[in-house]
Amino acid sequence: MAIWASIELHSKCIRFALVLLVLSIIIASGQRLDLLGMPGPLPVAVGILSLSVMALLWRDIRSKVTGDNRTLISLLNQYFTFKFVGWLGKRQRAKLEADTLNICQVQEETLLKRLRKNADTLYGKQYDFSSNNDSEAFRARHPVTMYEHYRELVRRVAAGEERVLIAEKPLILAMTSGTSGPCAMHLSTKETNTEFFLQGVAVCLDAMRLAFPASDSLQRTTKFFYSPTFRQSEAGIPIGPNSSTPASSRHLLNLYTSPATTYQVPSERDALYLHLLFALKDPSVGTLESNFASTVFYAFLALQERWQELVEDIELGRVSPSLTLEPWIRSSLDGHMKPDPKRTSQLRSEFQQGFVGIARRLWPQLNLVLAVDSGSNQIYGDMLRENYCQGVPFYSPFYAATEGLIGVNLWPEEQQSRRYLLCPRSMFCEFLPEANLDLETPEKHTLLMGEVEEGQSYELVITNASGLFRYRMGDILKVVGFHNQCPVVEFQYRRGQMLSVRGEKVSEAMFLRALRQAVSQWPGAQLVDYCCAESGILGESCGGSDPHYQVFVELKGLRNLTEEQRYKLDQCLQDGSAIYKSFRFRGSIGPMRVQMVSEGAFQELRTKMMAFSDTSANTFKMQRVLRRKEYADFLLGKTIS
Structure with a gap:
């Protein structure tokens, strides 16, 4: 089932509603409906029915509207989008619940579907996929792999060779963020995108609606998203981040405060300014959304820096001349602006009171921050809750990666932990016990989904829909419970993001706990960002003969x-x-x-890392353990204390 074919349904509903509206207006104004060729009493019946349906529909819509300046088309679009996705979410949630009751069978079906679909590929023939009748035969024949196993095969796909790893042509060649090693290029297909929407987005929106009923109102969302840059492979396949702009679907645009042209601005700095500008114009914003909490955090840092310029634009009804915009983009955006002295006065008053709790003061009806705040993004979620977004609940909906959807958070109301139910039809999953991570023959030690134990940690090994088979993800998960038969997990750390100069293995989570404890004892200090390096990569600049950790912190x-x-x-x-x-x-x-770096040093480092890895701002994750000497040298050059 194609995503956009399904979403087309709601636009037809809008057209039907508009027809009813026209008929209602005609009957209400006393016009003769028999001009439409309707015989006898039928026109009156149609008119009465139209009026009745529209009255019920409008009453339902008005009960959910909290903001002003919304057009009828905009409200109908959002209303039917919510209704459709709500129906789809309930349907997909029911399927997921049924799957969790028979996890072993579902996992076998998922694996065999992957193998049969790709049996006639070069790779499928090499490993004789057609003769695998169950997971036991597959695991006996196929090794546990890492990315080097696929690198040359992916290069051949990029060069235009068909049916190498998968039967279908990839939509894009998706670059990983490179947080725990060299960047990798994965195949992203129509099937993986559809799976993500149906098994991930739809299910999580249903969970969100149940946990936060206010999110079902017709408030707009501020979505911090930046136009990704793509290059082309030899065969013309786009290479870049696995993300698409909201403007790619006209059906979604009425959900957001930013006009469509905002998502076509290439400069991240200018696009962020515009997202903030149009968010500030709307006092009834209901949700702040981004892929990761880091993006929301840096948006508030920009707001704190540029609020006076933003307020001036709202006062004058313009888009700041300091932004570098194409003339047609500026003209389009200016069409959405008009002077608003009332809102200007409100904003100035709130900003002058400081930035602690500013989100709820700017948007009194803000009911949610929707962004992943687990793993390397935990620090940003914590800082948002402590400072800018005090009192606003957070929902971290997915556990996902470039490789695809892994898990969904069915417990949005839990604000102290981030648990994810593994999606049994998205990937075939195996689990390598934490004690066996360094063994030379890991394929002999993996467990299946029905064999893991609560309280134990494992590295995730996946077989997905886009050409990865028994692939070591590098993610270490802890099984914290079960939903029916299906494991519920918490992300622990990335295997490549361990600090270890003598084999001691200090995880990201362990180091962050120590760092936050230390910062709490530094009077007046607020942690902005951090990363570490092992002294071995620094050479003569390491500053000591014994192996040690080099820590870089940015503080306010x-x-x-x-x-x-x-x-x-x-x-x-x-x-x-x-x-x-x-x-x-x-x-x-x-x-x-421990080195303290200058303000903005990590934003500059982030820019360097994105340029190196072809990662966009939407998918970037900060590396907590630096593996490239030039990054450590850059931060050494930014040291102020």
Whole structure:
């Protein structure tokens, strides 16, 4: 089932509603409906029916409207979109619930579907997919793989060779963010996109509606999204991030505060300004949305920096002349602006009171921040909740990657944890126990979905719809429970993002806990961002002979770090990791070196990382452990304390 073919249904509903509206207006004005060729009493019956239906429809719509300046078409579009996606979400949720009752059979069906579809490819013939009748035969014949296993095959696909890994031609060659190693290029297909929408988006919107009823109102959403840049492979296949602009579907545009042309602005800085401008114009914004909490956090940093310029634009009814925009884009956006002295006065008053809790003060009816705030984005979610978005609930809907949809969060009301139910029809999943991660023959130790144990951690091994078979994701998950028979997991860390100079293995989550504990003891300090490097990659600039951690932090509210404060971080990590403490006690690991970098250093680093990896702002994740010396050298050059 194609996504947009399904969504076309709601536009037909809008046209039907408009026909009813026209008939209602005609009958109400006393015009003769027999001009339309309707015999006898039928015109009157049609008119009465039209009036009745429209009255019920309009009453339902008006009960959900919280903002002004909405056109009838805009309201109808959003209303029927919500109704359609709501119906679809309930349907998909019911399918998911049924699947969780028979997890072993569903996983077998998912695997065999993948193998049969790709049996006639070069890869499928090499591993004799056609003769695999169950998962046991497949696992016995196919090795556990990593990306190097596929690199040359993906290159052949990019060059235009067909039926190499998968039977269909990929829509794009999707680049990973490279958070835990070199960037990889994956095949993104129509099937993976459809799966993501049906099994992910629709299900999570149903969960969101049940947990946050206010999200079902006809309020607009501010969606922070930036126009991705693509290049072409030799065969003309787009290469870039696995994301598409909201403007690619006209049906979705009325859901957002930003006009369509905003999503065509190439500059991230200018596009962010425009998203903020049109969000500030609308006091009834209901949701702030982005792929990741980091994008929302940096949007608020930009708002804090540029609020006076934004308010001036709303006062004058213009788009700032400081933005570099194509003339036709500027003309289109100016058409959405007019002077608004009342809103200007409200905004100035709120900004002058400071930025703690600013989100709810700017948008009193804001009911949700919709963004992933687990894993490397946990820090940004925490900072938003503590500062800009106090009192606003967060919903982290998906656990997903470039490789596809992995899990959905069915418990939006839980604000202290992020649990994801694995999607049994999205991927065939295997689980490598954490104790076996470094074994030379991992294929002999993987477990199936029905074999994992609560409380244990595993590396996820997937077979997906786009040419990855028994592929080690590098994600370490902890099974925290079961929903019927299906595992519920929490993300723990990326295998490539471990700090380890003597084999001690300090995970991202462990280090972040120590860092937050230390910062809480630095008076006035607010953590903005951080990353680490192992001394071995720094060469002569490492600053010490013993292996150690080099830590870079960006802070607000603090001008410099004392030696006592730097040591406090080392002490907090020793308190949280007995293994690290033992190495420090023996002198095998030297004291960590903590460098405070200048304001904006991490935003500059982010730009460098995106340029290197072909990653867009929509899919970027900050690397917590730097593996490239030039990134560490860049931050050393930004050190102020």
